[in-house]
Amino acid sequence: MRSKDAVVIGAGPAGLRAAKSLLEAGASVCLIDRNRKLGGQLIKQTHMFFGSEKQYASKRGIDILEILVDELRPFGDRLEVLNETSVVGLYRDKVLACVRHDRYFKIKARTIIVATGASEKSLPFENNDLPGVYAAGAVQTLMNEYGVKPGDRVLMVGSGNIGLIVSYQLLQAGVKVVALVEAAREISGYLVHASKIKRLGIDIMTQTSIKKAIGKEAVESVEIWSLNDLWEGVPGTEKTLAVDTVCISVGLAPLTELLMQIGADVKYVRELGGNVPVIDYRYQTSVPGLYACGDVCGIEEASSAMVEGSITGINAAIDMGYTFPDSRRKIKDLRDELKFLRSGPHAGKIRTGYAKLGVLS
Numbered sequence: 001m002r003s004k005d006a007v008v009i010g011a012g013p014a015g016l017r018a019a020k021s022l023l024e025a026g027a028s029v030c031l032i033d034r035n036r037k038l039g040g041q042l043i044k045q046t047h048m049f050f051g052s053e054k055q056y057a058s059k060r061g062i063d064i065l066e067i068l069v070d071e072l073r074p075f076g077d078r079l080e081v082l083n084e085t086s087v088v089g090l091y092r093d094k095v096l097a098c099v100r101h102d103r104y105f106k107i108k109a110r111t112i113i114v115a116t117g118a119s120e121k122s123l124p125f126e127n128n129d130l131p132g133v134y135a136a137g138a139v140q141t142l143m144n145e146y147g148v149k150p151g152d153r154v155l156m157v158g159s160g161n162i163g164l165i166v167s168y169q170l171l172q173a174g175v176k177v178v179a180l181v182e183a184a185r186e187i188s189g190y191l192v193h194a195s196k197i198k199r200l201g202i203d204i205m206t207q208t209s210i211k212k213a214i215g216k217e218a219v220e221s222v223e224i225w226s227l228n229d230l231w232e233g234v235p236g237t238e239k240t241l242a243v244d245t246v247c248i249s250v251g252l253a254p255l256t257e258l259l260m261q262i263g264a265d266v267k268y269v270r271e272l273g274g275n276v277p278v279i280d281y282r283y284q285t286s287v288p289g290l291y292a293c294g295d296v297c298g299i300e301e302a303s304s305a306m307v308e309g310s311i312t313g314i315n316a317a318i319d320m321g322y323t324f325p326d327s328r329r330k331i332k333d334l335r336d337e338l339k340f341l342r343s344g345p346h347a348g349k350i351r352t353g354y355a356k357l358g359v360l361s
Contacts, residue, residue, distance in 0.1 A: 004030040004080070005320060007096055007109040009087050009258065012040020013302045014294025014309035015115035016068040021313025022113075023075035025322035030080045030107060031072075032087060032098065039065040040117055042302060044140040061302065062144075068306075090114075090262045094289060111289045111316045114259055115309060118252035118273065118295040123157060126212030132219030136166045136249035143173050151245030155222050156180040156202075157210050163249030164193035170247075171200055178241050181208040181224055183231060190346065210246065211238060219244055254296045262287055271353030272298030281359060282315040283308065291316050298353055300342075307338045 008019045011033035019031045037043050045061025059067075072079055082100060089097030096107045120135040122128070134142075134150055136158070142148040154175055156167045159182035167177050180202055187194045187204065198204060211223045211233060226237035253274040260266055265278040265286040277285045277292045284291050293312040294305040311334050314324050324330070342350050 001095070001106045001108055002030075003108045004028050005109070006030070006111045006113065006316060007032060007107055008113045008115060009090075009096075010040065010115035010117055010294070010296075011035075011038040011081075011083070012115060012117050012294060012305065013042060013064070013068065014117075014296075014305040014312075015040070015113070016072065017306045017309030018113045018115060018291075018293060018313035018316070019079065020068075020071050020075075021310050021324070022317050023072065023078055025314070025317035025324045026078075027317055027320065027322055028078045028080075029075075030082060030109070032082045032085050032096075034084065034086045036084055038069055038081070038083060041137070042068075044137070044144040045302075064302070087258060090258045092262060092287065110320055111291070113312055113316060114277075114285075114290070114292045114296055115294045115305075116255040116258060116296045118254050118299055120248070121251045121253050123210070123248050123250050125210050127215070127219075128213060130213050130215055130219050131217065132215070132244055133213060133246045133248065136162045136247050139166055139245075139247050140169070143169060149173055149175055150247070151219075151243070152176060153178050153243040154245040154247055155210065155224070155241060155243045156247050156249065158182065158249035158251070159184075159187040159189055159194065159204060159206075160249060160251060161189040161193060163247075164189040164197060166247060166249060167197045167202055168193070168200075171197070171202075175245075177202045178243050179203045179205060179224070181210060182206045183209045183227055209233070213246055214240075219246055222246060252295065252299045254299065256296060259285065259290075259292060259296070262290065264290060264292075267357065269298070269353045269356050271349035271356070276353075276357070278357060279359060282319075283312040284315070284319075289319070298350060300347075300350055304338060304341050304350075307334050307341065310334055311338075 005027035006022045007030045008015045009032050019029050022029050042061040042065040085100040094109045139150050142150050154177050207227045211225045213219050214221045221242050223238050226234045256275045259277045266275045283293050291312050293308040
């Protein structure tokens with residue numbers, strides 16, 4: 001069984017930055033990700049980021065990914081990267097059970113950082129298992145990674161930033177977005193994104209949702225309907241739209257299964273996306289030596305995940321006895337940056353969510 005000072009599970013923006021901080025302190029690190037490429041959601045994000053200049057605002061997600069990966073190259077002698085690897089077991093003695101290319105093995109760590117991110121939520125409606133019904137992330141992967149159009153006529157369900165951005169990317173790929181429906185009274189994403197797609201002719205319908213997909217072998221059309229104030233469908237308001245693709249973008253849920261397996265305290269916080277770990281101000285969970293950061297702690301933008309990763313890595317390194325140069329000033333600067341990123345009106349639910357956990361956001 002191999003041994004490392006630290007294991008970081010998840011190589012998205014939070015995991016990459018956590019690994020960098022640990023390596024800068026002198027620790028040996030194993031970075032594990034189940035995907036072929038490092039970067040998490042960044043590998044398919046071709047849009048330019050908002051946020052702060054320090055976290056690469058105005059750069060595209062795919063370009064930020066290259067920067068984060070390049071930052072790790074100088075530490076190759078102390079960094080082991082295991083891509084295409086799944087962590088299938090996480091135990092109190094800091095042993096991880098892993099599977100890579102059908103080979104089972106274990107890793108012993110002094111400290112573990114869980115940065116597993118989040119998974120896309122689904123939506124119950126009739127025939128939601130027909131071919132042609134996709135999650136928004138799958139549509140991004142098809143278009144931005146593989147250059148494949150998911151269809152010709154799309155219904156977008158959900159007006160969060162992902163739904164708005166993917167709608168624009170579909171238009172760029174020559175796909176007709178017939179309409180965007182949103183169950184809430186108001187658009188939930190940034191208005192700048194919504195205004196852009198409205199100018200390009202996409203009809204955004206609030207208090208509206210999909211009732212059913214229609215088709216024999218694949219999606220041929222959909223039926224949508226209006227919702228009342230109790231989020232119930234209103235009979236008699238049904239409309240049929242001719243589409244061959246339904247793109248579901250109704251939010252993300254933190255991937256906390258490994259944290260629950262090891263017995264870390266988890267709490268349901270609606271504002272943070274679902275079940276999240278109970279952490280302290282250093283991002284340590286209720287299990288000593290086990291930390292969590294990024295979307296697994298609450299759904300936010302990648303900029304916040306990067307900052308959280310840096311803070312977590314520094315704290316984990318210090319707790320192992322490593323000296324991080326000028327750590328107090330560094331952590332203060334990072335916390336100030338995180339406060340700035342969470343200062344806008346769209347981040348109100350994040351602030352509320354962390355307040356429910358008793359953690360300063």
